Amino acid sequence: MLPPIASILISSLLLQLAAASAPCAFPAVFNFGDSNSDTGGLSSAFGQAPPPNGETFFRKPAGRYCDGRLIIDFIGSYPFVFTPSQVLPADGRVRTGFFLLGISANSLELPRLNAYLDSVGTNFSHGANFATAGSTIRPQNTTLSQSGFSPFSLDVQTWQFSQFKSRSQSFLDQGLFKDQLPKKEYFSRALYTFDIGQNDLTAGYFSDMTTEEVKASIPDILDKFSIAVKVVVGEVHFDVALHDHTIDELLLQSIYGEGGRFFWVHNTGPFGCLAYVLDRLLLRAPEVDRFGCGSPFNEVAQLFNTKLEEAVAQLREDLPLAVFTLVDVYAVKYELISHATKHGKKNAAELELELDLVGDARY
Numbered sequence: 001m002l003p004p005i006a007s008i009l010i011s012s013l014l015l016q017l018a019a020a021s022a023p024c025a026f027p028a029v030f031n032f033g034d035s036n037s038d039t040g041g042l043s044s045a046f047g048q049a050p051p052p053n054g055e056t057f058f059r060k061p062a063g064r065y066c067d068g069r070l071i072i073d074f075i076g077s078y079p080f081v082f083t084p085s086q087v088l089p090a091d092g093r094v095r096t097g098f099f100l101l102g103i104s105a106n107s108l109e110l111p112r113l114n115a116y117l118d119s120v121g122t123n124f125s126h127g128a129n130f131a132t133a134g135s136t137i138r139p140q141n142t143t144l145s146q147s148g149f150s151p152f153s154l155d156v157q158t159w160q161f162s163q164f165k166s167r168s169q170s171f172l173d174q175g176l177f178k179d180q181l182p183k184k185e186y187f188s189r190a191l192y193t194f195d196i197g198q199n200d201l202t203a204g205y206f207s208d209m210t211t212e213e214v215k216a217s218i219p220d221i222l223d224k225f226s227i228a229v230k231v232v233v234g235e236v237h238f239d240v241a242l243h244d245h246t247i248d249e250l251l252l253q254s255i256y257g258e259g260g261r262f263f264w265v266h267n268t269g270p271f272g273c274l275a276y277v278l279d280r281l282l283l284r285a286p287e288v289d290r291f292g293c294g295s296p297f298n299e300v301a302q303l304f305n306t307k308l309e310e311a312v313a314q315l316r317e318d319l320p321l322a323v324f325t326l327v328d329v330y331a332v333k334y335e336l337i338s339h340a341t342k343h344g345k346k347n348a349a350e351l352e353l354e355l356d357l358v359g360d361a362r363y
Helices: 003-015 041-046 154-173 198-207 211-230 245-250 275-278 295-318 327-338 347-354
Strands: 029-035 127-131 189-196 260-268 321-326
Touching: 029 154, 154 211, 198 211, 198 275, 198 295, 211 295, 260 295, 295 321, 295 327
Parallel strands: 029 127, 029 189, 189 260, 260 321
Antiparallel strands: none
16 A cells, blocks of 8 residues: 555546557656656665665665655556547646656556666666766766765766667677667657756755846756757757757767657756755745745746746757657645645645655655
């Protein structure tokens, strides 16, 4: 049985979709992100995550910065299938406040994603997870011990993916590890999922930037995100992507250029409701809403999401062969917090603490 908070999240996140006559069928999933989708990356690099890591579901440390499973664990685990044209608006954005998870799970039946950095007992035949807790889109010029932010920023994760693809295909050409690596054709048919960006915003605040300065940094953050997705190998969009980047850097960072065509992008949640943020960044009483959330921080999250929507729209225009789905994570999480009692919690603060397990295990 799922723990209460997981039941609330999953019931809120999944649309009850009837089986379609021609469902999507993704043979693999490649994930990029932070603690919201880290299934063991940071633990593999720097030691096991602290409690409550894995307590309620796995009953043992599982490399996750939460007590149970993450959203990425449910992709491929629920019996719902859909055809995009049936459930998505023309622009591909999910506005309902729900996640469309369990994508074609009846046909996928994929195992949980192993962390790319996990060297023991891993199987990458149906994808890999490059996310690590504390990751940012932009590289942070600090160490993990200094700031708490991971050195595996999005550019590093996409470089790891490029290396993974190249090396796995080399091994397959030699007839090696056929049961442990994805088939060559999987890379162009796989689902590429992204849940990253929140730490870029909190990193700004933690380095004493003002709200206006954090807002001003958003265009550059999203420029780096787009570069990681869009640069076409051999057909670089110089006018859009180059800026102050070298061609080698751009080619290295390309997911689309490596064959990715199906992209699933989460916007950022209301980080102004997270306990570790409110603990470190003091606010005046008028700046806290009636649910106990920091209004200035949530305004920044909403601005980020607006600009992310614009960035994804531009990606659709620049990469017409790709399919992008933008998922409104913010709406889901704020709905849970603002209607905590409806979801079986005493108040918003109780639910905020449970949601905050994915972010900072101390809370």
